[in-house]
Amino acid sequence: xxxxxxxxxxxxxxxxxxxxxxxxxxxxxxxxxEVVCLIGASGSGKSTLLRCVNLLETIDDGAIHLDGTEITxxxxxxxxxxxxxxxxxxxxxxxxxxxxxxxxTLAPRKAHGVARARAEEEARDLLxxxxxxxxxxxxxxxLSGGQQQRVAIIRALATRPRLLxxxxxxxxxxxxxxxxxxxxxxxxxxxxMTMVLATHEMGLARDIxxxxxxxxxxxxxxxxxxxxxxxxxxxxxxxxxxxxVLDARRI
Amino acid sequence: MSDPVSGAVTAPVDxxxxxxxxxxxxxxxxxRRRDLRSSSIATASxxxxxxxxxxxxTASPGWPxxxxxxxDLGQFAGAFPDVxxxxxxxxKIFLIxxxxxxxxxxxxxxVRNLHAPVFFPLRSLAVLYTDIFRxxxxxxxIYLVGFGLPAxxxxxxxxxxxxxxxxxxxxxxxxxxAEVFRSGIDSVHPSQRAAARSLGLxxxxxxxxxxLPQAVRRVVPPLLNDFVSLQKDTALVATIGPLEALxxxxxxxxxxxxxxxxxxxxxxxxxxxxxxARFTDYLAARSQRxxxx
Numbered sequence: 284x285x286x287x288x289x290x291x292x293x294x295x296x297x298x299x300x301x302x303x304x305x306x307x308x309x310x311x312x313x314x315x316x317e318v319v320c321l322i323g324a325s326g327s328g329k330s331t332l333l334r335c336v337n338l339l340e341t342i343d344d345g346a347i348h349l350d351g352t353e354i355t356x357x358x359x360x361x362x363x364x365x366x367x368x369x370x371x372x373x374x375x376x377x378x379x380x381x382x383x384x385x386x387x388t389l390a391p392r393k394a395h396g397v398a399r400a401r402a403e404e405e406a407r408d409l410l411x412x413x414x415x416x417x418x419x420x421x422x423x424x425x426l427s428g429g430q431q432q433r434v435a436i437i438r439a440l441a442t443r444p445r446l447l448x449x450x451x452x453x454x455x456x457x458x459x460x461x462x463x464x465x466x467x468x469x470x471x472x473x474x475x476m477t478m479v480l481a482t483h484e485m486g487l488a489r490d491i492x493x494x495x496x497x498x499x500x501x502x503x504x505x506x507x508x509x510x511x512x513x514x515x516x517x518x519x520x521x522x523x524x525x526x527x528v529l530d531a532r533r534i
Numbered sequence: 535m536s537d538p539v540s541g542a543v544t545a546p547v548d549x550x551x552x553x554x555x556x557x558x559x560x561x562x563x564x565x566r567r568r569d570l571r572s573s574s575i576a577t578a579s580x581x582x583x584x585x586x587x588x589x590x591x592t593a594s595p596g597w598p599x600x601x602x603x604x605x606d607l608g609q610f611a612g613a614f615p616d617v618x619x620x621x622x623x624x625x626k627i628f629l630i631x632x633x634x635x636x637x638x639x640x641x642x643x644x645v646r647n648l649h650a651p652v653f654f655p656l657r658s659l660a661v662l663y664t665d666i667f668r669x670x671x672x673x674x675x676i677y678l679v680g681f682g683l684p685a686x687x688x689x690x691x692x693x694x695x696x697x698x699x700x701x702x703x704x705x706x707x708x709x710x711x712a713e714v715f716r717s718g719i720d721s722v723h724p725s726q727r728a729a730a731r732s733l734g735l736x737x738x739x740x741x742x743x744x745x746l747p748q749a750v751r752r753v754v755p756p757l758l759n760d761f762v763s764l765q766k767d768t769a770l771v772a773t774i775g776p777l778e779a780l781x782x783x784x785x786x787x788x789x790x791x792x793x794x795x796x797x798x799x800x801x802x803x804x805x806x807x808x809x810x811a812r813f814t815d816y817l818a819a820r821s822q823r824x825x826x827x
């Protein structure tokens with residue numbers, strides 16, 4: 284990384300749900316080619332933060348900037364913003380009535396106006412790259428969980444997003460299948476993709492994260508390098524959380 | 535960063551309390567302005583639309599004549615009590631027909647879902663039933679049942695035309711409703727059935743306790759749609775004689791060569807279907823809310 288270019292800047296973001304504060308003044312900056320992992324207990328606000336970045340939720344205060352422009356501006360077109368961001372969900376959210384190829388080419392063709400032939404060619408290239416070349420015409424229900432999640436990641440990549448958001452993408456998978464998905468994420472890091480991941484996989488966070496953020500009760504309590512967070516956390520709450528994860532032998 | 539004070543998610547973790555920022559205040563002001571603008575555009579366009587429609591009708595060359603034959607207040611008042619009395623029969627017909635249709639439809643749909651070879655005769659009978667009664671126009675079914683069944687002169691066969699009308703409507707709509715139920719049943723993901731069977735539930739039990747509850751919730755809007763349609767089609771029973779709303783209106787219209795009584799009947803039907811339509815909307819909104827949209 285020669286120069287630091289902020290892709291995503293989150294500034295004092297608040298989000299309330301039913302009079303509960305789910306996010307309380309989150310500040311976070313993600314540079315180009317940087318991989319940021321959000322860790323924290325369930326309900327700490329990781330997923331909500333990702334959904335806010337993708338404008339699936341409206342924030343109640345603060346601002347989010349993508350490439351220097353405010354995307355939470357009332358006059359900003361959410362569709363244009365989302366075209367520049369890819370998102371992968373915990374439950375895959377593939378369209379069950381479409382084949383793998385149709386799932387992947389839908390957004391390039393309809394939202395980005397890419398010609399069918401080219402969209403399909405690119406989709407097949409991506410499928411080949413991630414070892415799914417023979418699944419192009421299969422329907423999602425016919426695939427294993429790991430394969431489905433890989434297709435979901437490819438679907439998010441097909442539009443060449445500036446930023447990729449991954450929301451606990453391995454939580455619904457068994458350990459054997461987790462590996463194949465993590466493999467993809469590692470490869471994406473190699474290729475320089477800017478990513479924000481909410482994850483329970485501390486191993487992954489330690490491996491690939493340039494920055495690890497610990498969320499607790501909607502507050503970004505601590506952020507630092509993976510090394511610093513995992514070996515020498517400053518906050519007692521972070522220590523407590525990591526200890527609990529360790530006890531559960533998830534690390 | 536200050537020290538965390540408590541572990542509860544609801545309590546301020548490090549004493550941070552929300553104070554609305556100027557940025558948010560400005561954003562809300564812009565949002566309000568945008569909402570105001572879009573609602574004024576909506577209001578204005580609605581008014582323009584209705585003014586145009588009214589103008590189109592009243593400015594047409596035949597309007598005075600139409601006004602006289604369709605919108606005669608005196609005729610309306612004269613025919614209304616009779617039409618209303620007839621309309622009570624329409625209400626009676628569909629109130630009796632609706633539960634019967636639900637039972638017939640559900641039974642036929644369930645039979646079509648029995649896949650064991652023993653049930654082949656039953657299953658093909660169900661297929662035949664839906665094919666025939668969805669294929670034949672409702673008004674023909676009413677004629678055939680209304681005049682054909684009594685002609686058989688069977689013991690205990692009802693000869694009352696309203697009852698025969700109910701039978702005909704039930705047969706006709708049972709076919710539609712069966713298909714609605716069947717599509718609902720088919721739309722429940724196979725994994726749900728697998729989960730139920732894996733718990734040791736029989737085919738019938740998993741149908742009753744797992745598949746149907748989901749299927750029925752999904753098909754409530756199309757079912758109510760069919761019932762709105764049924765409410766109107768009770769007027770078709772007029773063709774075999776009972777003095778329901780349409781028949782009463784016909785009698786009055788034939789007396790005076792004025793069509794206002796038809797308008798009275800139409801008004802009553804609308805008054806009946808609108809609550810049903812709003813009820814459908816309400817159910818749809820409720821299921822949306824439950825899914826957390």
